[in-house]
Amino acid sequence: MIDFVGDVVAWFLDPVNWVGSGGIVSRTWEHVQISAFSTVAAAAVALPPAIWMGHRRRGGIVAVAVVNIGRAVPSFAIIALALPISIRLGLGLGFWPTFLALFALALPPMFTNTYTGIAEVDPALVEAARGMGMTETQITTRVEIPVAAPVIVTAIRVSAVQVVATATLAALVAWGGLGRFIIDGFAIQDNVMVFAGGLLVAGLAIATELAFAAFERRFVPTTTGRSAGEELLVDVTVAPQHG
Amino acid sequence: MIELTEVTKRFGGTTAPAVDRLTLTVADGEVVVLVGPSGCGKTTTLKMINRLIEPTSGTISIDGVDVTGLEPHELRRGIGYVIQQIGLFPHRTVRENIATVPRLLGWDRARIERRVRELAETTDLGDDMLDRYPSELSGGQRQRVGVARALAADPPILLMDEPFGAVDPIVRAKLQDELLELQRRLRKTIVLVTHDIDEAIKLGDRVAILSVGGHLEQYAPPEELLRAPANDFVADFLGSDRGIKRLSLIRIADIDLEPGPVVPPGTDVDRARAVMAGYDTDWVAVVDGDRMLGWVTNDGLDGRSTIDGVDLEPFVTRLTPNNTLEEALDAAISSHTAIAAVFDGERFLGMITVERISREIVR
Ligand SMILES: Nc1ncnc2c1ncn2[C@@H]1O[C@H](COP(=O)(O)OP(=O)(O)OP(=O)(O)O)[C@@H](O)[C@H]1O
Ligand SMILES: [Mg+2]
16 A cells, blocks of 8 residues: 555656656647537536526526426546547547537536526616616626526636546547546556556546635625625626627 | 596496596696596596507597607607606616616717716715615615606606605605606696695695596595595595594684783783683783793783883794694694794794684695
């Protein structure tokens, strides 16, 4: 056991494992890339309609039900289903199937929580805002989004962390990422490498969590004594154009 | 001037109207209170004025302009609005909350800051309050911020839906007094909703009493409502103590005073005792012209021939013509002689008796 821990430490200390196309640095970068791309894409698709429906306080229940059908299909199954199609379309092996799986993973919680967060903004605030002469767009950007921001950011964070953990699967279909250490280590029966890969994935997931926490502290509007950041998440978020 | 003409509101899926052919005029600078039981259409009426609710039929105009001809959000920026739940933005400081409408109107920073400070002063909010968040305020302070926010762009019209509903009676009374004081200076056109008849009587220049279904039962100044309720519904709504309530609306200046048991200096004791008997009191006051010298009890006159030289007591409770009959009644009763003296500064004007006050109640 002591030996094993020593081997893992040695593995991390060996510069050879850090550099090059198969090194920790480039694998981490690949992992971050596909995770970020999938999360951002899912947020871009999920948030505007969720915000719009939340503002109208209508249609959301049905939409949430539809979106959550996606949740029932395991990510691994999505990859398996998407792989032959991706190859047939000449889109290559690993990236798109994984992207699709991660996108489908991230979208439902973001949509559901954003819709709920906006729809549950105290109606009195909305009425006050409207009564003072805000347009529907201003009500959304200046009141509903800032007030629901903690819920929305939490939803994105939870999705992102799940995506980072699940992006490990990319290695199965010949895309890179930290999953490679686990898959490759498994193939050559190198337990140290498998373990190190697991540690790296866990570490990245935790780092993601911490990054979001820092973002939240800095940018999400407070409702008590103002914290370090003066900039608030006001008037900047994607707003549906209507009204 | 706000004019509602034959305004009816039927909500979708209902047959009975929430507001039924309501016709009502609110003059400039006037406080009109809409009052009535729960569900009688007060809030609906108020919200039709700033188009948060669209009438089913009828017209609403402000200064002769039909409100439906205006962009809703532009109309609303010119009308202050205070809702019952206050609805302060929790993610914004008091300063930012107050600045809401000026920001919408695109005022520059300096002007907004000046205005915010001015309003903080007007509504009795300390400067240190401006950087707080609504969650860090008391109920009464929140109400004040709500009012300050509604006044921010200096709108000529103010709509207030149960603005003091969420605070305890003591704070409510204070906020009501503040609103009256504010109104004396600002002369806004105010439509205020409440279900508290006492609040309506206290605040309204005119009071509209509505019954369920949005029927206007009576629209009159409070004093007239209390004196001459139009029907049983109004009388019931005003309560059996409406005569007493009316006393708070009549000032001493509005009624004739009596001289009271007074005699000039130099009067002989027998004559003074006769005056006492006439008023059924055991004391008499000495008045020189319009100067009140004080009063003395019957016993204090024993062994004297004239009123001169006796020890006179000063009047402790001094009413002024500005006091209400309610206050006069209180003073007269607590003087246990059923009479209270009225002064204008140092000038003695006359006396007011419980009997005289009670004539106002039964009238
Ligand atoms: N959006 C709506 N849809 C359907 N009916 C409504 C709606 N808003 C109000 N009503 C109905 O219209 C009537 C009048 O409501 P309103 O809110 O104007 O009463 P109110 O006099 O303000 O009562 P309260 O003192 O309880 O606030 C009620 O019967 C209410 O149920
Ligand atoms: Mg109401």
